[in-house]
Amino acid sequence: MTSIPAASKIRRRLVGALDPLSDMAAWNRLLARLDPAWSLDRVRARVVARVDENADTLSLWLKTNRRWRGHRAGQHVELSLEIAGVTRRRVFSISNAAGSSRLIRLTVQRQSAGGVTDWLHAHARPGLVVELGQAAGEFVLPEPPSDRLLMIAGGSGITPLLAMLNHLADQDSTADIMFFQLFGHPAERLFAEELEALARRLPGLRVIAHCSAENGRLGADELASRVSDLAQRTTLLCGPEGLMTDVTRAWAVLGLETRLRTERFAAPRPPAGGGAEARVHAVESEQVFTQSASLTLLESAEAAGLRPRFGCRAGLCRTCLCRKRSGQVRNLVTGLVSSQTDEWVQLCISVAESDLELVL
Amino acid sequence: MNSITAASHPRQAGTTPSDRLAEELDAIRTEVTASLGERDARHIRRMVDRAQASAVAGRGLLMFGWGPVSWILGVIALAHAKILENMEIGHNVMHGQYDWMNDPSLCSQSYDWDIVCAREHWLNSHNVEHHNYTNILGKDHDYGYGMLRLTREQRWHPATLLQPVWYLLLAMLFQWGVAIHDIKLGRFLKGRMSRAELTQRSKPFLAKAARQLFKDYVLFPALAFWQWPRVLLGNLCANLIRNVWTNAIIFCGHFTENAQTFTRDGTRNESRGDWYLRQIQGSSNLEGGRWFHILSGHLSHQIEHHLFPDMPAPRYPEIAPRVREICERYGIHYNSAGFWRQYGSVLKRIVVHAWPTRGPQAATA
Numbered sequence: 001m002t003s004i005p006a007a008s009k010i011r012r013r014l015v016g017a018l019d020p021l022s023d024m025a026a027w028n029r030l031l032a033r034l035d036p037a038w039s040l041d042r043v044r045a046r047v048v049a050r051v052d053e054n055a056d057t058l059s060l061w062l063k064t065n066r067r068w069r070g071h072r073a074g075q076h077v078e079l080s081l082e083i084a085g086v087t088r089r090r091v092f093s094i095s096n097a098a099g100s101s102r103l104i105r106l107t108v109q110r111q112s113a114g115g116v117t118d119w120l121h122a123h124a125r126p127g128l129v130v131e132l133g134q135a136a137g138e139f140v141l142p143e144p145p146s147d148r149l150l151m152i153a154g155g156s157g158i159t160p161l162l163a164m165l166n167h168l169a170d171q172d173s174t175a176d177i178m179f180f181q182l183f184g185h186p187a188e189r190l191f192a193e194e195l196e197a198l199a200r201r202l203p204g205l206r207v208i209a210h211c212s213a214e215n216g217r218l219g220a221d222e223l224a225s226r227v228s229d230l231a232q233r234t235t236l237l238c239g240p241e242g243l244m245t246d247v248t249r250a251w252a253v254l255g256l257e258t259r260l261r262t263e264r265f266a267a268p269r270p271p272a273g274g275g276a277e278a279r280v281h282a283v284e285s286e287q288v289f290t291q292s293a294s295l296t297l298l299e300s301a302e303a304a305g306l307r308p309r310f311g312c313r314a315g316l317c318r319t320c321l322c323r324k325r326s327g328q329v330r331n332l333v334t335g336l337v338s339s340q341t342d343e344w345v346q347l348c349i350s351v352a353e354s355d356l357e358l359v360l
Numbered sequence: 361m362n363s364i365t366a367a368s369h370p371r372q373a374g375t376t377p378s379d380r381l382a383e384e385l386d387a388i389r390t391e392v393t394a395s396l397g398e399r400d401a402r403h404i405r406r407m408v409d410r411a412q413a414s415a416v417a418g419r420g421l422l423m424f425g426w427g428p429v430s431w432i433l434g435v436i437a438l439a440h441a442k443i444l445e446n447m448e449i450g451h452n453v454m455h456g457q458y459d460w461m462n463d464p465s466l467c468s469q470s471y472d473w474d475i476v477c478a479r480e481h482w483l484n485s486h487n488v489e490h491h492n493y494t495n496i497l498g499k500d501h502d503y504g505y506g507m508l509r510l511t512r513e514q515r516w517h518p519a520t521l522l523q524p525v526w527y528l529l530l531a532m533l534f535q536w537g538v539a540i541h542d543i544k545l546g547r548f549l550k551g552r553m554s555r556a557e558l559t560q561r562s563k564p565f566l567a568k569a570a571r572q573l574f575k576d577y578v579l580f581p582a583l584a585f586w587q588w589p590r591v592l593l594g595n596l597c598a599n600l601i602r603n604v605w606t607n608a609i610i611f612c613g614h615f616t617e618n619a620q621t622f623t624r625d626g627t628r629n630e631s632r633g634d635w636y637l638r639q640i641q642g643s644s645n646l647e648g649g650r651w652f653h654i655l656s657g658h659l660s661h662q663i664e665h666h667l668f669p670d671m672p673a674p675r676y677p678e679i680a681p682r683v684r685e686i687c688e689r690y691g692i693h694y695n696s697a698g699f700w701r702q703y704g705s706v707l708k709r710i711v712v713h714a715w716p717t718r719g720p721q722a723a724t725a
Contacts, residue, residue, distance in 0.1 A: 017574060017579065018579070019571070019575075020575045020579060020580075021579075025465045026412055029408070029409065029412070082401070082461075084397040084398050085396065085397045085398045085399075085400055085401030085402075085460075085461055086397075086401075086460060086461055086462050087461060087462040087463050088462065089462075311483075311484070311487065311488040314492070317483070317487040317488045317491065317492070318455075318456040318459065318468050318469075318487065318670065319483065319487070319488065321456065321459065321468065321469055333386075333389075334389065334390060334393045335390060336393060336394070342462070343462060344459050344460075344462065344467070344469075
């Protein structure tokens with residue numbers, strides 16, 4: 001038993017000794033010169049087709065390299081690309097079923113200006129190479145397969161559910177699937193043709209399209225009342241924040257929270273009002289503290305008993321550099337606002353402008 | 361503390377000249393920060409490619425070359441790679457100049473350089489201590505590196521007579537001097553640090569030094585089989601060239617004739633403007649062509665670097681004329697000259713202050 005850790009330690013030492021020859025970043029740079037999609041350890045993917053679904057939504061078909069380990073229907077993936085020198089990342093749900101061809105489809109709805117989605121709308125075309133993470137997420141079909149499903153898709157939240165329907169169709173599933181598709185305006189309805197085609201392959205699929213501009217907003221209670229056998233169904237829900245909250249609450253009241261699976265988008269939260277306090281979630285220490293208007297993030301974290309690394313406390317040395325997962329932060333020295341997800345912030349000279357998630 | 365007396369710019373009444381200086385310099389920073397983009401990203405990536413290509417060429421020539429010409433070319437290419445990596449890439453990336461790119465391979469929190477100095481030691485002794493306490497005697501340990509007497513205010517000791525010899529040794533072994541700098545050996549020798557603390561402080565250094573020695577003096581020579589002596593000697597020479605070059609550039613940064621020193625008392629209640637002023641008065645620039653600036657890691661623009669240590673270095677030459685113009689308006693001496701003139705004045709200082717110099721205080725009050 002003891003020989004195993006010893007052997008692995010020796011192996012680690014030996015491999016470590018060869019580090020100068022195995023600088024992954026360097027080899028990857030070299031490979032990328034030959035073909036930008038090549039990499040020894042990163043998933044890179046080339047756009048093979050772009051389909052404009054409507055004015056604000058497009059789908060990209062991507063051919064991944066061999067580092068891609070596949071996905072389960074419903075999972076998401078992080079896409080990163082460089083915009084004006086800055087590497088930006090954003091998570092997208094995969095909207096097709098896993099096949100053998102290493103092809104995935106991402107559906108991109110245009111969000112705030114200057115971000116990843118905006119850039120993709122302007123620049124994505126066949127040939128573009130982007131970097132991806134591996135597929136992740138627990139929003140997948142129940143296992144063992146359930147024969148009664150209720151799917152609720154709000155707006156572009158349809159993407160992971162579409163992947164599930166495609167997967168079920170590939171499996172020749174006969175499951176009874178009620179599929180509520182909610183959207184604001186008729187022009188915003190996504191994948192109408194694909195859903196029709198899926199309905200032909202899936203005998204148990206019933207698609208109920210609901211346009212709130214024409215028929216009024218469909219509340220969670222009304223939705224529940226339209227499903228007679230709700231308690232027997234596994235509910236899969238993905239959509240905007242308001243819908244998610246309503247349905248989660250209604251299902252909890254009905255005692256069905258264990259039969260509900262959800263996927264949440266990391267939506268940017270609105271900035272807190274002028275001089276207001278902001279809530280900061282320190283992810284690693286699992287603490288939540290409040291940033292008062294008169295303190296910097298570093299001071300607030302310390303006041304809350306956290307001990308972030310710090311150096312000069314004047315914005316020079318960057319010892320206190322911290323990863324911000326989400327939220328909006330203002331740098332007091334440069335006046336720059338960091339509003340994208342996953343950016344570095346200097347705690348000692350930054351203040352929160354909205355609720356935050358920090359890797360602390 | 362020095363204050364700005366001459367020809368102050370009367371733009372805003374009610375604020376001190378020092379505040380106005382800070383305001384003008386901050387405006388430059390804000391402008392540059394807002395314009396960072398693809399151009400800067402392209403520059404640093406090009407430098408990384410260039411350093412890598414040069415390292416591959418240098419090591420290749422040393423390992424597989426034949427004859428003295430290929431050996432000399434190999435040494436030059438490898439020294440060039442190490443200088444570029446240490447100065448233009450490592451030093452600048454570790455200042456956070458490219459953190460805004462959000463690229464993990466160019467992030468100040470994880471980048472490690474091709475030198476025996478451990479990154480965590482460097483971040484403390486350089487980014488925290490040297491850049492904050494620049495040229496404050498007793499607080500900036502980079503001033504004389506704890507072994508050289510460069511001003512009258514420093515204490516003289518008979519051993520100081522030999523400091524030209526110490527300096528020569530330091531220049532040749534500069535990476536080792538930099539590497540043990542943050543262990544603060546002096547404190548241990550004076551009995552102000554326990555042996556346990558010394559051991560603890562030495563750990564990152566020992567680990568890094570072992571890795572570097574293994575790489576340059578075991579792994580790469582071994583990969584060349586019977587050619588191992590030329591690889592080993594070549595690596596030694598490349599490291600030596602890098603050491604002497606970086607030492608010369610770095611010593612020109614703060615030890616030239618007109619670079620001022622400061623006292624703890626005089627800098628106690630510094631405003632941001634006073635801090636900027638001290639950075640300008642304690643630093644000196646080198647003039648030269650584009651290649652010279654790149655090989656110095658843009659430390660040839662030491663003044664701009666000390667004002668804005670986290671600004672991408674290729675921007676320094678662009679803002680230098682504006683900084684110079686501001687200095688002229690505020691009557692601040694902008695210390696800039698060619699390499700030989702500046703380095704000559706450094707060497708002169710090392711020799712002059714080896715003797716027990718005394719006299720009126722330097723221009724610090």
